[in-house]
Amino acid sequence: MAGMAGMEQQTIQAEPGAPIEIESLCPRCENNGTTRLLMMEIPHFREIVLMAFECPHCGERNSEVQFAGLIGEKGRKYHLRVEPGDLRAINRQVVKSDHATLSVPELEFEIEPGTQKAQLTTVEGILSAAAKNLQQHQEERRKEYPEVAAKIDAFCEKLESCARAEMGFTLEVSDPSGNSYVESYEQDVAKDDRLTMTYFERTKEMSRKMGLKVEEEEPEIKPDDRTTVRTRGELSARAPPLRGATRTRLPS
Template structure:
């Protein structure tokens, strides 16, 4: 069953009262979550079985549809997870260094479009070879062992040499669970909808490295994303500048239909083109959902990528420092060295706010992590202590430095000094981007010379 079919079944199976509720709700002990049951064919005996669907949200991640099938005739069961989120702009590549037993219990959320490999044992699970699931690192190894162990008894009779090789390989996989030697788990998802738990969240985890990459044409086609061919482009009539000049958009509020990022209910997004004083032109977008009340504001840069990256260091000492205007682009990462906190650019979208608003958004994002429901007491206590420390920062009971680093150079922090005098609490650094920065921004593969000649 596809994600579209699953979502349609949820909508069709909901009554009039649940249709007014968000489609994807968080699992809570205080509130019952509607589970939809539909009849579907059993792939084992082809009789009619029952599929149970639960659309929910994984905190600090994305929306998913949990599906459980059971056939009363033959006893066949099947459980799987499918991502209900949109395909992300970039793919994600995650590398985990497994060194201790706690690493084996890390949660792993993987979609149908993810591949997993363990180089130390030459294990590779290709893209779309398995259904998406919510599991652990140990669960991935155990599932591989179970798959290899199938038909081993018959194989030992018909093909004893091949069976012996498989038994030897299964022993190597079991040694991984015993942690006789450290090993790596490499997860790559072309849709960007996979995730491995960070045990040190909200701090950065030295054993966990996450990077994003631009998909190839073949990978886009695997996801059903096709580029417009050259002939179709000529069929589109370009809008002349005199028909719709850019000046007409200044101060104009445009609306377009979209889905709520929190509950996926249909809603409207307002968009406006405006100028930030002493900076550049930006596009501000705001969305309000009437179903769940979720509000978002997002900022997109109206200009191109700057020649150099920019790094802002803001010393927060008094209340005046919290009132600074901040334009954070979607490529800007945040850090607070005093708290050992590092927030990547994809955690918070681009936004135009204040320093206080940015800190509150960081706190709220951290407060929605996985720890509340399923973590042990030690992890919960650690998270509560960290949140209390964050409250002390907002109350100015602790001095910190907020670092904003944007390799695209499209981030801005207001200076509180008059005229051209330096601001003692604000440091601005321009730096040359590294190869990895240009790769993340897609600049290494961008052709900027003689492209018209080659295109013709």
Template sequence: MELGSVVEAVSEDVGGASLDNIQSFESLCMHCGQNGTTNSFITFIPHFRKIWLSAFDCPHCGDKNNEVMFVGEIPTRCCCYTLVIPSGNPELLNRQVVKSEYAIIKIPELDFEIQSKTRCGSLSTIEGILMRAADELQALQEERRKVAPETAEAIDQFLVKLRACATGELSFTFILDDPAGNSFIENPFAPSSDPSLTIKFYDRTDEKQALLGYQVREEPHGSVGAAAGHRAIAQSNSAEIAEALLRYTAPEEVDIFPIICACGSSCETRVFKINIPYFQEAILFASTCDGCGYRSFELKAGGGIPEKGKKITLHVKNINDLSRDVIKSDTSSIEVPELDFEKLPSGTSGGAVTTIEGLVKNISESLEKLHGFTFGDSLEEDRRSKWLDFGDRLNKLLTLEKPWTLILDDPEGNSFIAPATDDLKDDKQLIYEEYERTWEQDEELGLHQMDTSSADAAYESANPSNLE
């Protein structure tokens, strides 16, 4: 069902979010030429972000539509949502979908694709998107029968399958790929993972950057002293994080890379290396933008990808454990069994450098920002109670009313929790385990696509004496 312009219906479908400051004005209907009513307002979609929603309703011909624009920071990465919908599960078709104007929708089983810029950003459901696509194809069928009867017959057969998908009679895969990073499919199980939904975030290429109308990144240049790098980290994250990192090692110089922020302003990324005991060489990236205020701080492990994944388990028992340094790579998941909580790698925040206490606070803040522990008055009481209870139990982790367990599972093996002793083996609360990655994990890391044959050939050519 497509969301219309009735304010009460919109309020219900966005999870009871507040609809303050609604502005209403008359607009010309493009179908009948009469005046209809447009309601526009800013609202918050649970599990997503703030949006500006404009909903039009024509009382003369019944035409309804909505348009979505996005409020806040411009995402720096692309997103791709994949939802597997088996037959006989119509409830999956009721999930909210936010589609930006740049997003592409695909159904591989039907070889069907809705191209970007076919319409403005919209707020709908899986069923609403498929039924709208079927109705738009159906609208021109009579004209097609006159000029291309064979094409019309093929489309009739396709529409039967498309409507069967829209009613839950056929199983299919719904893919939402957005280079702007502004699209979204609802996860009703949040904060837990969704077994039917896979979310991937990936870097925006120069071609996608140009497609969105942003300036393409420039070539790197220059370097500055370590003091400037220290300031850059403090500006991009916090002074405490800067001190925590630089107590391990102080870089002699910091490389500067001029970049273009997603807002279009010119800014810089400062990059340098550090060595962390019990871990490895790491590369730090710190960026700030004076244009929009965007700040980012990422840490990437240096060197090659380890042959095995790493699982780190820490039993948090005392106040000193909350001060342990933590490095969480962007491929690491976070699990707290006592809360039945697991946060899969999102790919949006990059590698994080913090403490156990800081990691828990970051989880709480990110969940509150994305999901909210309280919503509007129309939110179901059981969902409100669920969030309030989870938020309370999450905050109690820092008071150490009971011991709890933190698990970092990193298939790339680049995460780290500092031991409390000089010898890692003497720390009985901290367990490091290595494991063989599955084929799916290697595929996720892109290892199957790596081709080192040219590098091997170049090495053999440059070192013929090593050949036997």
């Protein structure tokens, strides 16, 4: 898997010490597998927690990135230009959080927040995974809606040809949580002539969607509502809390 392969890339180093291992249920065969929690420092970005699950019984593997409830002060927007034949560009590492919107304007293609789990992958990995997702249920579709299926096939071919850098394209990543990242091969991103990164202020609407506290008139508190309101206040200081460490998910 792309996310797993990312662990071997030299630009990312795990902190010394063994990863934490937790026995957890395999989502595919329901036997016990192992979830490894690994802290990783990504240069020019931040520390992330990579949760990687592996099942010795059926070979199921999946991985997910977590941010321990921390979010950036500002949103981040990346703009990456990939020229045809630039294989180095499609190998750039990408961290995609749950809040990120990814788009390829040339294909009028967009991956909305929450449609793929948070992950550590590459440009190629993102596009291949998207093509794979679209291919799901294609067999049924071919029988019932052959025209739609043909359009999807044609589109997936384009996505895959982007994933292999056979055609040039632009990848845009916009993340109001600031927790997404596109690797630069330059020490100073400002010197990267293919990649730009800009910060932006979150709008109230963006914050609300992320589950953050938004400053506005407090609703009137009725005695019965007090517990709910207090709970909401406590949670709102942070992004949604770290999910259960033993939770595993099917590959997207």
